[in-house]
Amino acid sequence: FQLVTQFRQALESDQVSVHYQPKVALPSRAVLGVEALVRWVHPEFGRLDPDEFVPAVEAAGLVDALTDFVLDKALVKIRAWLDRGLRIGVAVNLSVRSLANQDFPDQVAAALERHGVPPELLTLELTESGVMADPARALPVLRGLHTLGVVLAVDDFGTGYSSLAYLRQLPVDEVKIDKSFVFGMGSDLGDLAVVRSIVELGHSLGLVVVAEGVEEDAARDQLAAMGCDVAQGYLISRPLSEERLEAWLQART
Numbered sequence: 001f002q003l004v005t006q007f008r009q010a011l012e013s014d015q016v017s018v019h020y021q022p023k024v025a026l027p028s029r030a031v032l033g034v035e036a037l038v039r040w041v042h043p044e045f046g047r048l049d050p051d052e053f054v055p056a057v058e059a060a061g062l063v064d065a066l067t068d069f070v071l072d073k074a075l076v077k078i079r080a081w082l083d084r085g086l087r088i089g090v091a092v093n094l095s096v097r098s099l100a101n102q103d104f105p106d107q108v109a110a111a112l113e114r115h116g117v118p119p120e121l122l123t124l125e126l127t128e129s130g131v132m133a134d135p136a137r138a139l140p141v142l143r144g145l146h147t148l149g150v151v152l153a154v155d156d157f158g159t160g161y162s163s164l165a166y167l168r169q170l171p172v173d174e175v176k177i178d179k180s181f182v183f184g185m186g187s188d189l190g191d192l193a194v195v196r197s198i199v200e201l202g203h204s205l206g207l208v209v210v211a212e213g214v215e216e217d218a219a220r221d222q223l224a225a226m227g228c229d230v231a232q233g234y235l236i237s238r239p240l241s242e243e244r245l246e247a248w249l250q251a252r253t
């Protein structure tokens with residue numbers, strides 16, 4: 001697939017960038033951090049969404065270059081904010097492949113050190129299916145990352161096959177409720193029940209619970225009333241370019 005052979009070059013040019021979507025505390029709405037989301041504007045095909053190229057990048061074995069790129073941008077941002085007196089965390093999405101790389105925790109430790117960033121300001125997001133793909137290989141890597149003190153989050157929770165009982169055995173700190181349930185919670189009692197039970201059971205396991213896909217005031221208020229800790233979604237903000245994020249933060253902090 002020709003696109004992928006262009007990816008390395010794209011990383012070195014300005015075709016690939018990172019956008020950031022804010023996450024706020026409930027009920028205070030204080031800004032806690034942002035999620036880093038990669039963007040590729042291809043000279044010929046225009047804007048490509050991660051869903052269109054990340055799987056190909058993974059299949060081509062190039063995902064470490066992508067992760068390094070996003071991680072580096074994230075750590076530069078966190079450090080720049082700290083220098084301005086702001087404690088804002090960044091969450092980086094991990095590919096399944098990173099969880100199979102036994103050197104990954106040492107690489108993250110070196111990057112934190114190089115940028116002078118305290119580990120608790122970095123969140124690493126993994127999907128349920130990513131962990132489940134090969135738990136025997138993923139677990140030592142997760143333990144290594146957890147020992148560093150970075151925050152580990154399970155993304156898209158509720159869509160995979162694993163249960164909260166299984167989650168209990170993983171060294172994770174945070175669970176992100178999949179946006180499909182959050183979209184539906186205002187009109188579908190089943191979705192509402194799923195959201196409520198993830199919040200309750202997540203808390204009983206000592207996890208921070210984040211809701212993704214918060215698009216309406218009603219959903220935010222309902223989540224706050226349930227005790228959900230963090231909200232992310234278009235209601236708070238769409239993913240923003242670095243420049244627009246800075247303007248957004250200035251208006252909020």
Ligand code: G
Pocket residue numbers: 036037038049050051054066070093094095239
């Ligand atoms: O930003 P958007 O909604 O298009 O993201 C779609 C999906 O792409 C997200 O669910 C996210 O998990 C994935 N994604 C976004 N950025 C990255 C990245 O930097 N690395 C990896 N591995 N996946 C990413």
Ligand code: G
Pocket residue numbers: 021037093155156179212213214215232233234235239
């Ligand atoms: O699963 P992951 O967290 O990687 O997904 C992030 C994706 O979800 C991004 O592509 C982002 O654009 C999208 N997203 C974030 N908030 C919302 C929202 O409130 N509504 C919708 N429809 N998509 C959202």
Ligand code: NA
Pocket residue numbers: 035093125155
């Ligand atoms: Na994510």
